[in-house]
Amino acid sequence: MPEAQGSPLARAIATTYGTPAVVVDLDIVERNIERLQVACDTAGLANRPHIKTHKSPVLAALQRDKGAKGITCQKLGEAEVMAAGGLDDILISYNLIGEEKMARLARLVREGVNIRPCADNPVAVDGYADAARAAERTLGVLVECDTGRERAGVETPGEAIELARRIAGHQGLRFDGLLLYAPENKMPESQAFLDAVQAGLAEHGLEAKIVSTGGTPNLRQLGAITGATEHRSGTSIFNDRMMMACGAATLADCALAVYATVVSRAGPDRGILDSGSKTLTADPGGGLDGYGLIREYPQARIKGFAEEHGMLDLGACDRKPAIGETVSIVPNHVCVVVNMVDQLVTVRGNELVGPIPVAARGKIV
Amino acid sequence: MPEAQGSPLARAIATTYGTPAVVVDLDIVERNIERLQVACDTAGLANRPHIKTHKSPVLAALQRDKGAKGITCQKLGEAEVMAAGGLDDILISYNLIGEEKMARLARLVREGVNIRPCADNPVAVDGYADAARAAERTLGVLVECDTGRERAGVETPGEAIELARRIAGHQGLRFDGLLLYAPENKMPESQAFLDAVQAGLAEHGLEAKIVSTGGTPNLRQLGAITGATEHRSGTSIFNDRMMMACGAATLADCALAVYATVVSRAGPDRGILDSGSKTLTADPGGGLDGYGLIREYPQARIKGFAEEHGMLDLGACDRKPAIGETVSIVPNHVCVVVNMVDQLVTVRGNELVGPIPVAARGKIV
Numbered sequence: 001m002p003e004a005q006g007s008p009l010a011r012a013i014a015t016t017y018g019t020p021a022v023v024v025d026l027d028i029v030e031r032n033i034e035r036l037q038v039a040c041d042t043a044g045l046a047n048r049p050h051i052k053t054h055k056s057p058v059l060a061a062l063q064r065d066k067g068a069k070g071i072t073c074q075k076l077g078e079a080e081v082m083a084a085g086g087l088d089d090i091l092i093s094y095n096l097i098g099e100e101k102m103a104r105l106a107r108l109v110r111e112g113v114n115i116r117p118c119a120d121n122p123v124a125v126d127g128y129a130d131a132a133r134a135a136e137r138t139l140g141v142l143v144e145c146d147t148g149r150e151r152a153g154v155e156t157p158g159e160a161i162e163l164a165r166r167i168a169g170h171q172g173l174r175f176d177g178l179l180l181y182a183p184e185n186k187m188p189e190s191q192a193f194l195d196a197v198q199a200g201l202a203e204h205g206l207e208a209k210i211v212s213t214g215g216t217p218n219l220r221q222l223g224a225i226t227g228a229t230e231h232r233s234g235t236s237i238f239n240d241r242m243m244m245a246c247g248a249a250t251l252a253d254c255a256l257a258v259y260a261t262v263v264s265r266a267g268p269d270r271g272i273l274d275s276g277s278k279t280l281t282a283d284p285g286g287g288l289d290g291y292g293l294i295r296e297y298p299q300a301r302i303k304g305f306a307e308e309h310g311m312l313d314l315g316a317c318d319r320k321p322a323i324g325e326t327v328s329i330v331p332n333h334v335c336v337v338v339n340m341v342d343q344l345v346t347v348r349g350n351e352l353v354g355p356i357p358v359a360a361r362g363k364i365v
Numbered sequence: 366m367p368e369a370q371g372s373p374l375a376r377a378i379a380t381t382y383g384t385p386a387v388v389v390d391l392d393i394v395e396r397n398i399e400r401l402q403v404a405c406d407t408a409g410l411a412n413r414p415h416i417k418t419h420k421s422p423v424l425a426a427l428q429r430d431k432g433a434k435g436i437t438c439q440k441l442g443e444a445e446v447m448a449a450g451g452l453d454d455i456l457i458s459y460n461l462i463g464e465e466k467m468a469r470l471a472r473l474v475r476e477g478v479n480i481r482p483c484a485d486n487p488v489a490v491d492g493y494a495d496a497a498r499a500a501e502r503t504l505g506v507l508v509e510c511d512t513g514r515e516r517a518g519v520e521t522p523g524e525a526i527e528l529a530r531r532i533a534g535h536q537g538l539r540f541d542g543l544l545l546y547a548p549e550n551k552m553p554e555s556q557a558f559l560d561a562v563q564a565g566l567a568e569h570g571l572e573a574k575i576v577s578t579g580g581t582p583n584l585r586q587l588g589a590i591t592g593a594t595e596h597r598s599g600t601s602i603f604n605d606r607m608m609m610a611c612g613a614a615t616l617a618d619c620a621l622a623v624y625a626t627v628v629s630r631a632g633p634d635r636g637i638l639d640s641g642s643k644t645l646t647a648d649p650g651g652g653l654d655g656y657g658l659i660r661e662y663p664q665a666r667i668k669g670f671a672e673e674h675g676m677l678d679l680g681a682c683d684r685k686p687a688i689g690e691t692v693s694i695v696p697n698h699v700c701v702v703v704n705m706v707d708q709l710v711t712v713r714g715n716e717l718v719g720p721i722p723v724a725a726r727g728k729i730v
Contacts, residue, residue, distance in 0.1 A: 021730070074672065097688065097689050099380055100380055104383075120629050150631070152629040263461075266511055274459075281646065281647060282646060282701075307700055308440060339643050339705075365383040
């Protein structure tokens with residue numbers, strides 16, 4: 001049944017690795033890395049890509065070699081993997097809390113890894129002071145500011161200033177700057193917040209050497225925050241349906257696809273993919289229709305999931321995939337899909353290259 | 366800040382393993398295993414638990430030692446891990462398709478593993494014939510029937526009979542029976558489907574030695590399908606919020622919890638857990654409110670996620686957790702949560718026992 005097996009590349013992937021396989025095109029990856037670097041250079045910002053998307057020291061090194069100043073990690077376990085992979089200048093955009101984490105942070109610092117965590121509360125700050133003491137080194141800390149996203153971050157400039165002073169007051173800690181993830185539609189508010197913090201810091205003889213902004217959707221307004229010194233973008237290395245939906249990427253910019261095989265065609269308008277929520281994840285992508293875009297059958301809808309079943313609605317398709325055919329799917333949210341697998345299969349155009357490990361997969365601690 | 370760190374067990378888990386940690390109570394696990402075995406024994410059905418929930422040969426062996434006849438796997442990669450872990454009599458409740466999978470299936474069969482796949486289409490059946498030929502063994506195959514769930518499975522008794530005949534017609538294959546996952550509210554329809562298939566099979570001199578039913582929600586009506594010979598239940602070993610919602614379990618039956626730490630309390634009614642969609646997953650649990658039940662703060666709502674942030678709405682709480690406090694969360698859907706981590710931390714009551722590996726984690730191929 002060769003006609004039922006999809007493109008030559010899909011067939012090669014299915015035969016070599018089996019499906020589902022999470023596949024990235026290195027040609028597009030390199031283009032995306034280059035584009036981010038140029039965008040940061042043009043805006044006069046240092047580039048500090050977030051590795052939560054790819055979780056691979058190999059790809060982080062590629063970003064560094066193209067000009068990235070350093071990297072961003074969300075969790076300490078990711079930073080440990082990156083440091084072991086030779087990456088340095090690591091920002092952790094997260095409150096690290098608890099003695100188990102402080103012991104590991106101290107170890108990294110003592111080993112000479114250039115790492116900075118951030119804080120939005122005194123508990124985190126005081127823990128960092130313990131870690132610095134244990135490491136017998138000075139630790140730079142950023143204050144996370146929430147300018148409207150309602151995630152982590154202090155909610156007022158006054159709290160930011162107070163926390164910066166607390167950091168500066170600890171022996172062993174150094175106040176290094178501010179971390180923002182401005183909502184895409186709240187740039188003026190975010191600017192006003194930042195300006196107020198900067199003014200207050202100056203009054204206390206403090207300075208934010210680093211002002212780190214974030215987000216791939218925000219790449220379109222890079223430079224909109226005056227006073228920013230660097231930007232964190234994760235998703236842009238691969239892109240996904242969510243980035244397409246917000247206008248940050250086109251289908252041609254999507255470097256990652258899940259290759260999956262149609263394993264059942266129970267009814268004329270139904271089909272089952274061998275990829276369910278344990279591969280594509282149940283991430284709704286902020287309200288997208290369905291759970292992925294099938295490139296070969298864009299009219300097909302992945303309408304639901306079981307853990308290993310992707311339920312296809314083929315009602316709107318003029319052509320329909322046959323049982324045994326392998327298709328490629330741009331997922332809703334690429335960062336969570338990468339985190340499901342131990343390796344990414346790499347290709348260049350229609351040529352298989354080989355696997356690279358997702359070394360920081362599952363490093364949630 | 367000892368008062369902010371939660372219960373002694375939570376503190377021990379956070380200090381020893383860090384959070385988030387996925388924790389199972391072996392006392393409850395054993396009770397759940399026992400209860401499933403008794404339910405199957407009482408109904409006169411063989412017990413064939415689905416290992417997709419725990420993905421651990423250690424726990425599968427516990428199920429076998431308590432009386433399970435065999436196990437169920439969804440993917441070949443899971444079966445390979447279970448076979449390597451000493452489990453035998455493996456049913457794969459899934460269409461396996463493609464030459465890469467047939468080579469691996471043939472290898473297991475040749476090595477003497479007692480394994481049966483299922484099929485709902487001729488492509489899968491013909492592939493199994495290839496695998497049997499390559500293994501130089503006879504392979505038993507089940508026909509998957511869809512009695513209304515609209516997942517995989519043939520949709521009519523006629524198709525089931527035709528497929529059984531196709532299996533029996535292949536040298537090297539043996540028609541062994543039928544696989545159902547009856548919708549909870551379609552028992553009479555499922556019975557009628559099964560009766561029609563059985564009658565048709567008899568006309569052609571065929572017999573379904575195995576009639577395998579499935580589902581933890583269906584445990585409440587175990588024995589409702591006359592002619593069933595065995596039952597597959599996965600989730601009942603741990604249970605979760607979904608099983609509580611459908612009445613298949615109580616909170617006391619939930620053996621698994623995600624231990625997570627509050628890392629931010631940005632506003633009086635807001636909080637952030639160090640567990641987001643990369644731990645608890647975005648699985649909505651079939652329409653539950655929020656993404657998990659915090660046992661210590663049942664009025665708290667996990668209202669949304671970032672990848673590593675769980676957004677807490679504490680508006681309805683009379684007591685509120687402090688920064689640094691570790692809480693325990695019963696997830697919406699336990700099977701996908703286990704699949705996020707490389708190990709389960711085990712406890713008995715308030716005592717830490719130790720980690721067991723999730724050996725089949727991510728075995729999606």
